[in-house]
Amino acid sequence: MDRLNRIDRRSLLLAAGAFAAVGPAELARAQAAGAIKVATWGGSWRDSLDKLVGESVRKAGGSVDYVVDTPQGNLAKLVAARGGNLPFDTMESGLELVQLMAADRFVADLNYDKLPNAKALPDFAKAKNYVMTLGSMDGIVYNHEKFKELGLEPPKTYSDLGNPRLAGKVAFPDITHTQHWNAVAGLAYEAGASEADLLKAIPLVNKIKPAYFYSASTELSTKMAAGEVWAAPWHAGFVVRLRRNKVPLSISYPSFGSKKGSLWPVLHHIVRGTKNEALAETFVNAYLDPETQLAHAKATGVLPISRAAIKGMVDDPENKGVLMLGDAELDNLFVVDFAKVKLAEWRNAWARDIARG
Amino acid sequence: MGNRRSYDLALLAALLVSLVLFVLPLFFFLRQSFYENLGMGLVGDTPSLRNYADILTDPFYLGVFWRTTRLSAVAALIGLCIAYPTAYVLARSRSSFVRGLIVLLLITAFVSIIVKVLGLTVLMGSQGPIATLLRSLTGSSASMLHNEFAVAVGLVQYSLPLLVMLLFGVIQTIPRSLEEAAAVGGASDWRLMRRVLLPLSFNGMITAGLIAFNMNMGAFTSAVLLGGGNVLTVPVLIQRKIVLDVDYPVAAALAVLLSLGVFGINVGVATLRRSPTGASRMRRATA
Structure with missing residues (x-):
């Protein structure tokens, strides 16, 4: 026993010595290269991002941490930190925030010379202060077994969610959630309007009378898996991810006028004033690498922006049949034109005119 | 008597901490409520009761x-x-x-x-x-x-x-x-x-x-x-x-x-x- 104790103490001393020698050296190496914080979504998205893209930063001798929230929540953090320490160095966002961020100069102009992987991207993906990395394919996610039990056809339009037999089982993306915009734009189109007049969607949302307005996909995943929710405007990625856990989900893509299905482009910015610009560029460039794009897209069920990576998705057994991957289909996807959306008016109406409870 | 004074001093310390951590932020918050919102965290420079009036009449x-x-x-x-x-x-x-x-x-x-x-x-x-x-x-x-x-x-x-x-x-x-x-x-x-x-x-x-x-x-x-x-x-x-x-x-x-x-x-x-x-x-x- 005494010998065992001596060994334990010796091991402990050795371990402490090794830590004392290696720990600070590692720490110093990381500090020399820097440490960046990336603002992104949580759950399996963050995990995949860290595994596939974060590795590039670690290989460069730096470290990467994540600030997990919706893009809107992360923008609020950036605004709150105005003039102080930046809460993160790069961030993912959506088209609804671009104008706001650019107008207030929260995001830096990108130096594409430092992002060689961007060369393979289509021109529309490369903007002055953001680069499109991926896109979620939005539609109506539904539990096909429950629909079969009820004798219901797969939903063709967002308005189909107002079927009385689905009462209490439909969730709807709240205004803080990324998937909100395609869903309300879809309803506006179904009401004979467009994203220029989203107010037309209000009566249809009230007719659907969602049981719950979700603000995080992780939260909705739990409810879908538990059978608490049977249908929701969401994105194809969660069909792919939840099917891995044997949740019987399918997706249907409603029409937006002549367009079918909708894309939500995921944008990446480098935050203005970051002290880790080189490492932030390393991260963004790694994100645009076609192989990384393909691996991340396969893991999360989203659409890579790189056409080379899209080709790799076509034969993927998990994503095939869930995502629309044909060239004609991709060209016919609807994307919200935020130049037409009256954001303040819509936010006000969403708070006041939606029937709740 | 000496004990009483040290207790009072301890209370004073607690009061000071409360002042710094609670009252001061509250003061800044209160001050901000009198200004117009200019968007993205920026506020105007003319104080008014407009925000209060808007809330209380809505x-x-x-x-x-x-x-x-x-x-x-x-x-x-x-x-x-x-x-x-x-x-x-x-x-x-x-x-x-x-x-x-x-x-x-x-x-x-x-x-x-x-x-x-x-x-x-x-x-x-x-x-x-x-x-x-x-x-x-x-x-x-x-x-x-x-x-x-x-x-x-x-x-x-x-x-x-x-x-x-x-x-x-x-x-x-x-x-x-x-x-x-x-x-x-x-x-x-x-x-x-x-x-x-x-x-x-x-x-x-x-x-x-x-x-x-x-x-x-x-x-x-x-x-x-x-x-x-x-x-x-x-x-x-x-x-x-x-x-x-x-x-x-x-x-x-x-x-x-x-x-x-x-x-x-x-x-x-x-x-x-x-x-x-x-x-x-x-x-x-x-x-």
Whole structure:
């Protein structure tokens, strides 16, 4: 026993010595290269991002941490930190925030010379202060077994969610959630309007009378898996991810006028004033690498922006049949034109005119 | 005398910390509420009461204030009704087992609100035990979540351990001999409760109820997670104003009005309690 104790103490001393020698050296190496914080979504998205893209930063001798929230929540953090320490160095966002961020100069102009992987991207993906990395394919996610039990056809339009037999089982993306915009734009189109007049969607949302307005996909995943929710405007990625856990989900893509299905482009910015610009560029460039794009897209069920990576998705057994991957289909996807959306008016109406409870 | 002075100094230190951590930020918040929102965290430079006027004349905001107050008051009252008998049993029990129960109660008070609320979502969800039981009895499979009822349950759960602890202390101060004397005099249990226990614990009940009410008025997590976006309360609205609209001045004005409202209700109840007619009326109402 005494010998065992001596060994334990010796091991402990050795371990402490090794830590004392290696720990600070590692720490110093990381500090020399820097440490960046990336603002992104949580759950399996963050995990995949860290595994596939974060590795590039670690290989460069730096470290990467994540600030997990919706893009809107992360923008609020950036605004709150105005003039102080930046809460993160790069961030993912959506088209609804671009104008706001650019107008207030929260995001830096990108130096594409430092992002060689961007060369393979289509021109529309490369903007002055953001680069499109991926896109979620939005539609109506539904539990096909429950629909079969009820004798219901797969939903063709967002308005189909107002079927009385689905009462209490439909969730709807709240205004803080990324998937909100395609869903309300879809309803506006179904009401004979467009994203220029989203107010037309209000009566249809009230007719659907969602049981719950979700603000995080992780939260909705739990409810879908538990059978608490049977249908929701969401994105194809969660069909792919939840099917891995044997949740019987399918997706249907409603029409937006002549367009079918909708894309939500995921944008990446480098935050203005970051002290880790080189490492932030390393991260963004790694994100645009076609192989990384393909691996991340396969893991999360989203659409890579790189056409080379899209080709790799076509034969993927998990994503095939869930995502629309044909060239004609991709060209016919609807994307919200935020130049037409009256954001303040819509936010006000969403708070006041939606029937709740 | 020397001891007294060192105690005073210790209080002074606590006061200073409170001043720095609570009053100063509140002052900046209050100041911001008087300026116009210019968007993205920027505010104007001309002070006015515009934000307050807008809120106080808008039926939407008034409705949200009313909903928050109503839910908080109902949850505090339900909490009192559950906590009082529990606290009485704990306070009057001579069993050493009771000490263990009180420790358990203390532990539950320290459990994170998120954990508590997630427990409730499982319990009240359509796959939970309550819905399963109801389904077997009625055939209906409705979830009990995402409405005002769910939020009220969450608020009761949030404040209940504290209410029991507060009332436990109150009931312990009532001499047991008074109950024995009433029993010897032939008082029924109900009469004993009405004529002895409730009047003697009345002030403690009001204080505990007000503390629970104050906590409920500021509760955010229960309203967000159990309300599921269907129940807009003032704290939820403040969060939306900051995160969605990045409108700090209106968010600040809402927060100031919420604090003033809570303060006003507390002062009102305390004043009513101190006035002889008000106190007797309140006692009669309680009894």
